[in-house]
Each structure stands twice: as C-alpha cells, then as structure tokens.
Amino acid sequence: MTAGKVSDVAAAPEGAKRRLSPKLMIAAGAATVLLAGAGGAAVWLWPKAPDPAAAAAAKAARKEARRAAAQASAPAGHAASAAAAHADTTRAAASASAAAEAAAARDEAGAPAAHDLAVAAAAETHTARAAQASAAEVPLDRLQRRLGEVLGGKGAIDASRSGELQVTARSRDVVPVRHAGVAAAAAPEPETEATQGGAAPHRRGRIAHWSYSGLGGPQAWGKLKPEFSQCAIGQRQSPIDIRDGIALDLDPVQFDYQPSSFSVIDNGHTVQVNVAPGNSIEVNGKRYALLQFHFHRPSEERINGRRFEMDAHLVHKDAEGRLAVVAVLLERGAAQPLLQTVWNNLPLEKNEEVAARAPIDLNQLLPADRRYYTYMGSLTTPPCSEGVLWMVMQQPVPMSAQQIDIFSRLYPMNARPIQQASGRMIKQSN
Numbered sequence: 001m002t003a004g005k006v007s008d009v010a011a012a013p014e015g016a017k018r019r020l021s022p023k024l025m026i027a028a029g030a031a032t033v034l035l036a037g038a039g040g041a042a043v044w045l046w047p048k049a050p051d052p053a054a055a056a057a058a059k060a061a062r063k064e065a066r067r068a069a070a071q072a073s074a075p076a077g078h079a080a081s082a083a084a085a086h087a088d089t090t091r092a093a094a095s096a097s098a099a100a101e102a103a104a105a106r107d108e109a110g111a112p113a114a115h116d117l118a119v120a121a122a123a124e125t126h127t128a129r130a131a132q133a134s135a136a137e138v139p140l141d142r143l144q145r146r147l148g149e150v151l152g153g154k155g156a157i158d159a160s161r162s163g164e165l166q167v168t169a170r171s172r173d174v175v176p177v178r179h180a181g182v183a184a185a186a187a188p189e190p191e192t193e194a195t196q197g198g199a200a201p202h203r204r205g206r207i208a209h210w211s212y213s214g215l216g217g218p219q220a221w222g223k224l225k226p227e228f229s230q231c232a233i234g235q236r237q238s239p240i241d242i243r244d245g246i247a248l249d250l251d252p253v254q255f256d257y258q259p260s261s262f263s264v265i266d267n268g269h270t271v272q273v274n275v276a277p278g279n280s281i282e283v284n285g286k287r288y289a290l291l292q293f294h295f296h297r298p299s300e301e302r303i304n305g306r307r308f309e310m311d312a313h314l315v316h317k318d319a320e321g322r323l324a325v326v327a328v329l330l331e332r333g334a335a336q337p338l339l340q341t342v343w344n345n346l347p348l349e350k351n352e353e354v355a356a357r358a359p360i361d362l363n364q365l366l367p368a369d370r371r372y373y374t375y376m377g378s379l380t381t382p383p384c385s386e387g388v389l390w391m392v393m394q395q396p397v398p399m400s401a402q403q404i405d406i407f408s409r410l411y412p413m414n415a416r417p418i419q420q421a422s423g424r425m426i427k428q429s430n
Contacts, residue, residue, distance in 0.1 A: 210382050212414050221382050231384035237419035238377030239300035245373050245428035254282040257362040264345045265353040270294045270414055288316030288324040300380050300415045301327050301392050309404050324389040333398025338364040343406050367395035371429040380416045
C-alpha cells in the first residue's frame, strides 16, 4: 500500500463525519418538537380535579335561591297563589341545578369558575323574582283577571266598595258580584202568622225570620228581636198540656158564624184562611170578631198528655184589641167538608193569596159538643204576646187521612213545644 492510499483511508472517516452531522441535528430537533407537543397535549387533555371552593360557592348560591323562592311562594291565606309559586320555585331549582351542572362541566374543562358562578346566580335571581311576582298575585286578583279575559274586558277592584268585584265588560257596564252573605242580609223577611193574628185580616208584617227548627227554632225565638222577648221570659205562654181542669158550669161560647167569602194564603209557617168580616163569638159578655184561622200539625194543645193529628186555631179580637182563640182539635177519621174546600183553594206559591169563589160556613168546623177548656195564655208564634183568652174544644173533629197528608206535605211539623203551666187556673165546662 502506498502512502497516498493510506492518507485516503485515514481521511475517509472524517469526511463521512462531516456529511452526516446536519441530518442528525434535524432529526434530533424534530424529535424534540414532537416530544414537546405530546407533552403539552397530555397536560391539556388530562382531567383536572374540581376546585372545592368553586363547588362550595355554587352549592351555597343554589341553597340561597331555593330559600328565597320558598319564602316568596307561600303568602298566608292564599292557597292558589302558593301552588303557583311552588311551581315557579321548582322551575327555579331546576334552572339552578342546570346552571350548576354547566358550571361543574366547565370547571372540568378548565373554564373559569367565577364566570360560571355569575351565570348561575343571575339565573337564580331571575327565576326567584318570577316566583315572587306570581306568589304576590292573590286569588281575588287572579279571579278578576280571569273574569276580565272571559268577558273580554278588564277587571278592577274598588277598595271603597267592600264585598264587590268590579268587572268592566265590552259594553263598559259595571257588573257587581256580591258575596252570598251580603245578598242574604238584604233579603226581605217573611211575613208571620203572629202579626196577622193580632191585626187586620189582610195586614202583612215584616219581622225577623223564625221557624220551627234549626237556628230560628222555638229555642231561639226570644233572641231574634227585642219584641220577641216574651217567647223566652213569659210566664203565661201557650200551648200547654191541659190537666186537672176545674169542672164548672161555664157559660157556653156563643158562635155567630155566617157563610162568608174567604181567601187562602201559605204564609211560610202555615196555611191561613182570611175570612170576610161578619163572623164573631161572644163569651163572658164580650164580643170578639173573627179575623182568620190557621192550622198546626201535630196539635199544639194536649189533653192529659194526648196529642192529636192537627188542630185549627180561630183567632178573634175585641174592640179593645184583646185576643181570644178557639182551638178545634182534629183527629183521623171521616173527611171534613170545610177543610176540603180550603185545600181545594191552596195557592201554588207562598205568600200568594187566593180568593175562593164559593163561601164557607165555619159552623161545619165546630164539634157538635161545644164544651170547652179555658185558660189565659199567649200567641203560640212570635211575638208570643200574653193576655190571650184560650178556649179549647173538648170534642175533636174528624178529618180524613188524605186531608192530613195534604197538609203534612206542606208542613210536616209546625207546632210549638209545650210550655209550663206555671200554676195557671184551668177551667172546663160540665
């Protein structure tokens, strides 16, 4: 080997080294870039643990919003508004939960926690205000608004007119809607048998409502009006159970009854027959003019504890205004002609007086035996006025079961309870 060849061989590795150096450098640089990119991607994609402070703040915001919405959703005494507010509160809670979940998702993705809290708080505030506004609408306002929508107008409450809801309709007419209590207070009171019994035959009185049962029953008559106080505190009240009468030779009652025209009225308490003037009785030297007669079922009077099917009270008055009542006891038996004539003329409506075409003879209503019991008592209906002379016929008069049934369909029970005799003298004719 020559010296030239040795030098070539010795120089070869150095030349080769010079040719490979740039490639190695490029490869190394590329590898460095790739490793750096992979590391950054790994850091960016790797899930981050949620921030405990941000999660606690979001939870506190949701709790506060629910509490505020709950307080606004239930005003006392408005069940309908509370239900509406509860629905709004539920929607608020759902919105808050959605906002919180969105915030948590953004936390996991690396979004700023402060922004999420602001969005959630804004959503909670908006829904809570909506719930509060819905709860503030009271049921009357809601009803007013609905009526306005139905009638095509606008409703307005007038605070100066208590108990009324003003609704302005398309015709611009004001339609007042009154409470039932206001209408009941304004209703006229029914006429009563008591006022007619102590006055002219066709007089109509307006007094406090009374009845034979319920709140206006006999136990309450004395409290309905000051004029009715005798019903509670009187000592000579009627009816009574007639017992231990003193048998005496009493003057007979002189009945001066003539065929007369009459009219029938259902006054809300009984069937009453108003008789034309010209009929009277005479007892103890005094004359009493017949005003009217009416019926009770069962009989108000009792004889030694016995109560009859019905009775008829014939009310009379003398020139000084003193009253005398003849009571005729009615028991089940044969049909009574006079009663059938009265039933044939019953009015179709209460407080509507029907004039009969044919006259009646009241002698047909009296028993053949005219003996009687007598005592001092009162009217058996309000105002329960005392000083009334009572004459109760001893012999009852028959009436048919059908005639009894006709009256009982109108008034199954219209008799005042028995009152205390309180030591009053009771006489009976021999």
